[in-house]
Amino acid sequence: MNASRISTRLITPLSVICGILIWYALSKIPSVGAIITDPIRITKTLFAEAKAGSLWTNISASMLRVLGGFALGLVVAIPVAFVMGWYKNIRAVIEPWIQFFRTIPPIALIPLVIVSQGIGESAKIAVIFIATFLVMVISIFQGVRNVDPTLIKAARVLGATDRHIFFEVVVPASFPYILVGVRLGLASAWTTLVAAEMTGANKGLGNMIMEASLYFRMDLVIMGIFVIGVIGLAMDKGVLYLERRLTGWQELRKS
Amino acid sequence: MAGTAQIVTPGIAALEQPKIKIENLRKTYEVRSGEVIALNDANLDIMPNEFISVVGPSGCGKTTLLNIIAGLEQATSGRVEVDGKLVTGPGKDRGVVFQQYALFPWKTVIKNIEFGLKLRGYSKAERREKAEQYLEYVNLKDFAHAYPKELSGGMKQRVAIARAYAVQPEVLLMDEPFGALDAQTRAQLQEDLLKTWQTEKKTCFFITHDVEEAVILAQRVVIMSARPGRIKEIIDVDIPYPRDQTTKMDPKFIEIKNEIWAKVYKEYLEVQK
Numbered sequence: 001m002n003a004s005r006i007s008t009r010l011i012t013p014l015s016v017i018c019g020i021l022i023w024y025a026l027s028k029i030p031s032v033g034a035i036i037t038d039p040i041r042i043t044k045t046l047f048a049e050a051k052a053g054s055l056w057t058n059i060s061a062s063m064l065r066v067l068g069g070f071a072l073g074l075v076v077a078i079p080v081a082f083v084m085g086w087y088k089n090i091r092a093v094i095e096p097w098i099q100f101f102r103t104i105p106p107i108a109l110i111p112l113v114i115v116s117q118g119i120g121e122s123a124k125i126a127v128i129f130i131a132t133f134l135v136m137v138i139s140i141f142q143g144v145r146n147v148d149p150t151l152i153k154a155a156r157v158l159g160a161t162d163r164h165i166f167f168e169v170v171v172p173a174s175f176p177y178i179l180v181g182v183r184l185g186l187a188s189a190w191t192t193l194v195a196a197e198m199t200g201a202n203k204g205l206g207n208m209i210m211e212a213s214l215y216f217r218m219d220l221v222i223m224g225i226f227v228i229g230v231i232g233l234a235m236d237k238g239v240l241y242l243e244r245r246l247t248g249w250q251e252l253r254k255s
Numbered sequence: 256m257a258g259t260a261q262i263v264t265p266g267i268a269a270l271e272q273p274k275i276k277i278e279n280l281r282k283t284y285e286v287r288s289g290e291v292i293a294l295n296d297a298n299l300d301i302m303p304n305e306f307i308s309v310v311g312p313s314g315c316g317k318t319t320l321l322n323i324i325a326g327l328e329q330a331t332s333g334r335v336e337v338d339g340k341l342v343t344g345p346g347k348d349r350g351v352v353f354q355q356y357a358l359f360p361w362k363t364v365i366k367n368i369e370f371g372l373k374l375r376g377y378s379k380a381e382r383r384e385k386a387e388q389y390l391e392y393v394n395l396k397d398f399a400h401a402y403p404k405e406l407s408g409g410m411k412q413r414v415a416i417a418r419a420y421a422v423q424p425e426v427l428l429m430d431e432p433f434g435a436l437d438a439q440t441r442a443q444l445q446e447d448l449l450k451t452w453q454t455e456k457k458t459c460f461f462i463t464h465d466v467e468e469a470v471i472l473a474q475r476v477v478i479m480s481a482r483p484g485r486i487k488e489i490i491d492v493d494i495p496y497p498r499d500q501t502t503k504m505d506p507k508f509i510e511i512k513n514e515i516w517a518k519v520y521k522e523y524l525e526v527q528k
């Protein structure tokens with residue numbers, strides 16, 4: 001049993017190593033190699049860009065937009081979701097709109113935002129705000145709706161008023177859903193951002209890839225894609241870590 | 256108090272006012288297919304410090320009755336009085352232990368017990384002291400800072416009991432509290448409950464689907480009838496306290512248990528029809 005567990009642990013690094021080897025092999029095929037640059041070149045490009053400073057400028061521009069839009073989305077989503085969960089009439093007013101807009105990929109809104117706000121920072125943040133808000137409000141709202149009614153009863157018989165029930169039961173019970181919302185929101189913010197930057201920006205990872213492709217700098221394109229992936233993964237792992245730390249009290253652990 | 260004629264159990268002073276008075280209680284639920292009668296004209300007087308058990312086939316309205324007494328649900332008609340005052344909502348005088356434990360999973364054991372005390376405005380130090388006292392009482396001192404998910408079913412239910420006791424309600428309403436526990440844990444908790452009831456003198460309303468449990472605990476066993484949610488019969492358990500596991504061997508105990516069991520089984524067959 002122990003041996004099989006160790007070998008299971010080895011599978012992931014092995015898979016990564018194999019992937020890199022296959023990547024390397026593919027890049028040696030001339031027709032493929034023109035587009036997929038080999039990993040060694042990419043690493044060199046990464047270091048060169050980092051040293052020149054342009055990589056950091058692009059990363060920080062992208063991160064600021066993501067975090068700005070995301071933070072705004074979260075700050076609005078939490079109260080809206082709680083109000084929707086708590087007051088039936090307000091839910092009836094808001095829910096159809098949220099359900100409708102959430103079916104629209106946020107990228108489809110980009111032209112509209114560009115027309116109204118140009119291609120400046122506020123346009124990017126607005127798109128990310130909309131994308132993250134919609135994802136998070138749904139998830140947090142689910143949390144508020146799923147509060148175990150027995151817990152509310154238990155609080156009531158112990159003397160809780162509506163206010164107590166809201167702050168002492170509904171909010172903590174929904175907390176895991178808030179974190180799920182944060183995770184989905186960040187992922188959505190990140191993917192939307194890159195799309196938004198590709199449509200026009202003067203900085204940022206999406207813009208970096210776009211410009212590099214115009215000059216056919218495939219090493220830079222692939223390096224950019226790689227960096228986007230790594231940052232996205234790191235953010236996801238960060239939230240997962242928070243989730244484990246803060247909601248360890250949960251009976252059922254989501255995998 | 257005088258004027259109203261009451262049917263009272265022998266042995267309980269006839270002049271005493273009932274702790275809980277249930278009058279013509281009726282509860283219906285609107286469902287898609289029409290109306291479900293959960294309770295139909297229930298009448299019951301529970302005397303101060305009395306231990307009442309309620310048995311009956313599932314779906315006969317036991318939980319509904321408890322919820323109405325607790326003030327968690329509104330009756331369709333009829334009334335419930337506690338100490339002569341109409342019940343309109345939950346109150347400090349009544350504590351509830353639910354079948355599903357209903358512990359707050361994000362609070363540690365001690366914080367769960369402190370919750371009711373906090374709502375009653377006790378200071379931090381006071382509520383910690385009181386909570387520790389009740390934690391010790393249910394033998395869970397070592398688990399003060401554990402989360403509910405780290406506890407077994409029996410331990411969770413002991414925490415739930417401590418949480419209900421800590422606010423010192425005069426009436427304890429319990430809805431199949433030991434239903435999900437193994438036989439040994441259940442026997443232990445039954446004995447503990449009886450001890451508390453005798454020392455702290457509380458009025459207990461205890462729902463169970465286990466006839467033996469109903470008889471070992473209660474002074475009177477209420478049998479509810481299948482449908483439509485009526486109180487069918489009330490049977491006195493004339494066996495002195497303290498009772499313990501050996502009481503279950505007592506011929507009188509066995510006789511009462513069998514009598515009630517036969518009646519409940521008949522109701523059960525009614526439901527099957």
Ligand SMILES: Nc1ncnc2c1ncn2[C@@H]1O[C@H](COP(=O)(O)OP(=O)(O)O)[C@@H](O)[C@H]1O
Nearest residue numbers: 284286291293312313314315316317318319320
């Ligand atoms: N919220 C509800 N809505 C509709 N029907 C209900 C509701 N609660 C209980 N009932 C019905 O009322 C009857 C009595 O239920 P309950 O009091 O839970 O029975 P017991 O606790 O004896 O099993 C059942 O037929 C049940 O289906």
Ligand SMILES: [Mg+2]
Nearest residue numbers: 317318319430
């Ligand atoms: Mg029930």
